Amino acid sequence: MKILVFNAGSSSQKSCLYDLTGENLPPRPPKPLWKGTIDWMGEDSAEMKIQVNGVVEQIPLGTISRQEGIKRMLNTLTTGKTKVLDDLGEIAIAGHRVVHGGAEYSQATLITPPVKAKIQELCALAPAHNPANLQGIEAIEQILGDLPQVAVFDTAFHSQMPEAAAVYPIPYRYYEQGIRRYGFHGISHGYCTQRAAEILGQPLTQLKLITCHLGNGCSLAAVDGGVSINTTMGFTPLEGVMMGTRSGSIDPAILIHWARESAMTGEEINALLNKEAGLKGITGVSGDMRWIEKAIQEGNKQAKLAWEMYILRLKMAIGSMLGALGGVDALVFMGGVGENSPAVRAEVCQGLGFLGLRLDGEQNSRSPRDCDIASPDSAVRVVIVQTEEDWAIAQDCWHLGKAC
Ligand SMILES: Nc1ncnc2c1ncn2[C@@H]1O[C@H](COP(=O)(O)OP(=O)(O)O)[C@@H](O)[C@H]1O
Numbered sequence: 001m002k003i004l005v006f007n008a009g010s011s012s013q014k015s016c017l018y019d020l021t022g023e024n025l026p027p028r029p030p031k032p033l034w035k036g037t038i039d040w041m042g043e044d045s046a047e048m049k050i051q052v053n054g055v056v057e058q059i060p061l062g063t064i065s066r067q068e069g070i071k072r073m074l075n076t077l078t079t080g081k082t083k084v085l086d087d088l089g090e091i092a093i094a095g096h097r098v099v100h101g102g103a104e105y106s107q108a109t110l111i112t113p114p115v116k117a118k119i120q121e122l123c124a125l126a127p128a129h130n131p132a133n134l135q136g137i138e139a140i141e142q143i144l145g146d147l148p149q150v151a152v153f154d155t156a157f158h159s160q161m162p163e164a165a166a167v168y169p170i171p172y173r174y175y176e177q178g179i180r181r182y183g184f185h186g187i188s189h190g191y192c193t194q195r196a197a198e199i200l201g202q203p204l205t206q207l208k209l210i211t212c213h214l215g216n217g218c219s220l221a222a223v224d225g226g227v228s229i230n231t232t233m234g235f236t237p238l239e240g241v242m243m244g245t246r247s248g249s250i251d252p253a254i255l256i257h258w259a260r261e262s263a264m265t266g267e268e269i270n271a272l273l274n275k276e277a278g279l280k281g282i283t284g285v286s287g288d289m290r291w292i293e294k295a296i297q298e299g300n301k302q303a304k305l306a307w308e309m310y311i312l313r314l315k316m317a318i319g320s321m322l323g324a325l326g327g328v329d330a331l332v333f334m335g336g337v338g339e340n341s342p343a344v345r346a347e348v349c350q351g352l353g354f355l356g357l358r359l360d361g362e363q364n365s366r367s368p369r370d371c372d373i374a375s376p377d378s379a380v381r382v383v384i385v386q387t388e389e390d391w392a393i394a395q396d397c398w399h400l401g402k403a404c
Pocket residue numbers: 009214215216217244287288289290335336337340341
């Protein structure tokens with residue numbers, strides 16, 4: 001079964017094609033047959049990168065809409081050096097990461113007109129993500145007609161959070177109107193939860209995990225026996241820890257102050273907190289942890305402050321997940337920072353030494369994939385998992401595709 005996976009970001013469009021043969025799913029993520037990425041670096045310049053069997057093609061696209069970009073990207077499946085299909089009709093099903101699924105969806109769902117309408121309705125709550133997801137779905141409709149499409153929701157993994165974790169302490173009627181904590185990055189938290197249990201060789205049902213998805217966007221989840229019982233993101237992906245360009249949680253009275261005292265519009269405040277805050281807001285230059293770590297070496301004081309704030313807020317969030325769980329068997333690191341920054345992991349783990357948590361420094365410095373990097377005598381395990389959101393989406397498509 002050939003499965004096309006779409007993972008849309010606010011300024012990127014990632015896609016890959018899996019070819020799953022045989023009766024059962026492979027135990028480990030197979031290499032995709034084809035991988036495509038479009039990055040919109042500036043307002044008017046997009047670049048496409050296609051990878052097939054070691055061949056990498058880099059194609060400048062100039063000014064191009066997401067819909068047109070997707071058409072160009074899919075064209076590389078059937079033409080040129082990156083051709084892997086004779087006809088796009090060979091694709092059996094397409095799966096999309098949809099960031100906001102509201103309270104409706106607790107699992108992956110075949111996309112029907114009502115499902116599409118719901119994703120559209122939720123654009124207001126995830127304006128950087130859901131519109132991009134919808135454009136991907138519509139592009140496939142235009143190019144591949146009635147190909148079955150599946151929505152895999154980032155909110156679904158958190159749908160069993162207890163009410164006490166989901167409700168905000170504001171008049172209850174707002175909860176009834178949908179203003180509640182949903183949680184995000186669930187595809188990653190869910191996949192890494194399963195994988196961590198495999199790596200630890202223990203039944204998931206008996207594990208208390210704190211999963212730390214640290215990418216551009218960052219969130220933590222408290223996972224008890226495989227169920228997310230709390231998480232740091234809330235109504236939108238803006239709540240929680242400090243991120244690359246997002247503030248995470250700040251005193252809501254700051255917004256009231258801005259609304260009263262400045263001429264800033266809602267849109268301007270939104271852009272400031274989502275795109276100009278976090279690590280980038282403090283350094284004034286970059287929200288990329290690689291840049292921060294290098295700038296600290298060069299004596300950049302703002303980079304050092306940004307780093308200290310990021311680590312402090314991360315440790316505070318781990319503390320709150322710990323409080324929700326009432327204990328922890330393993331801390332799980334994933335995402336671009338979680339998988340690749342020995343310094344972030346070391347600093348966070350050092351702060352948790354009082355729990356009897358001890359990192360194996362040599363292992364940590366190598367950033368091994370899918371590996372327990374705690375020392376043998378550590379009271380808490382520490383696991384790095386290479387998150388595989390695309391593969392998690394493909395697995396859901398495979399199950400739903402079989403049932404179609
Ligand atoms: N070697 C590295 N050291 C530290 N941070 C890294 C490294 N490689 C990637 N990163 C961080 O990972 C981030 C991207 O994470 P990723 O999970 O790929 O992001 P996204 O949220 O876009 O999916 C970059 O902004 C960068 O901060």
